[in-house]
Amino acid sequence: MDMRKNETLVITCAQGVADYLRQEVEQLGYTVQSTSDTRIEIAASLHDAMRLNLTLRTGINVLCLLKQFSCKGPDELYREVVSFPWEDYIVPSEYLSIVSRVNTPAINNSVFASQKVKDAIVDRVSEKCGSRPNSGPDRDNVVINLYWNYDRCWIYLNTSGKKLSDRGYRKIPHAAPLRETLAAALLSATGFDGSQPLVNPMCGSGTIAIEAALIALKRAPGLLRSNFGLKHIKGFNKEAWSALRKEVRAQSKKELPLRIIATDIDEKAVLAAKKNAQTAGVDQIIEFHVCDFNDTPIPEKKGIVILNPEYGYRLGKQYDLEETYKGIGDFFKNKCAGFTGYIFTGNMALAKKVGLRTSRRLIFFNAKIECRFLEYHMYVGSKG
């Protein structure tokens, strides 16, 4: 397999994140050929895929297109997949996992489609190499993605394997954590680059503060992980991978003049956040406190404040939360003059209780929930 040959690479992301992913990919020097809601496409090699897996903050999977074809049913799917030279990519000792997304009247469940693809690949490798790879749901080794839309199929090698949002630092999740890639996209939307203070009350398990620390230190999130799908592919170049990791690591800073402030009223949340920050190797630049958001220490130098309050719809909680959102408005007004404040929430009725005028309202999705990332400019001397 030629790691330097140009392929079609598709990088997937959560809904609402594609513009930030595009910026990241362009900053790395690639030309984006097309963008949709949840993916961008570039022409680049598997060697480039290594770099993308190591460095991207907002992408979820880096996929390499292997084959596309028209397909009317499961038998045709099998025939098309078995005719691909899988023996050039997969050795029988590897474990194989198939991920399918199916939207076609030809079949009514993606499990059956995955089964067909798995059978075809295993049969082909077995015929050419004399033994069969094991397979199952575990995404730790070779991962193949199938997208089947009406009468068209696309087969991809998933060079990430596990989602890139699984950075590996969040050993203790705490309640309702944000996906790491979403936190990185929110930070990108604020323009945060580490040159300004960042304050994160209601930090929960610390995802926003930790992603901010990684950005500020220019530390590639992929360096926190050792396993990627592409490492299990036949012909994977270990030396090139080590050299790339070294090159990417050399670009990161050791220290920061500023510290990120993260607080939460729940001691257990702060303990989890500290532990996670330690695992990510950024605990030394985050200052943690257990306190009400309103008592969060605010630095002299002006910067950014981000809160991700609960937005539960459960009966009985609504009234408390209304008070909390109103309190956030007062906190911004009274304690954060000169800062830009942000609230990430999935509950617009509660957001109205903040009582301040927004300067931007960006749409993101937290899993399936449509959310808003609300921006408030707290001018010195302004009352909102």
Ligand SMILES: C[S@@+](CC[C@H](N)C(=O)[O-])C[C@H]1O[C@@H](n2cnc3c(N)ncnc32)[C@H](O)[C@@H]1O
């Ligand atoms: C939705 S979670 C934040 C999740 C976080 N973004 C993450 O990725 O883990 C909301 C957090 O707000 C905290 N919280 C609730 N009321 C608070 C208050 N009055 N002051 C400070 N923190 C509070 C909760 O303890 C919880 O950890």
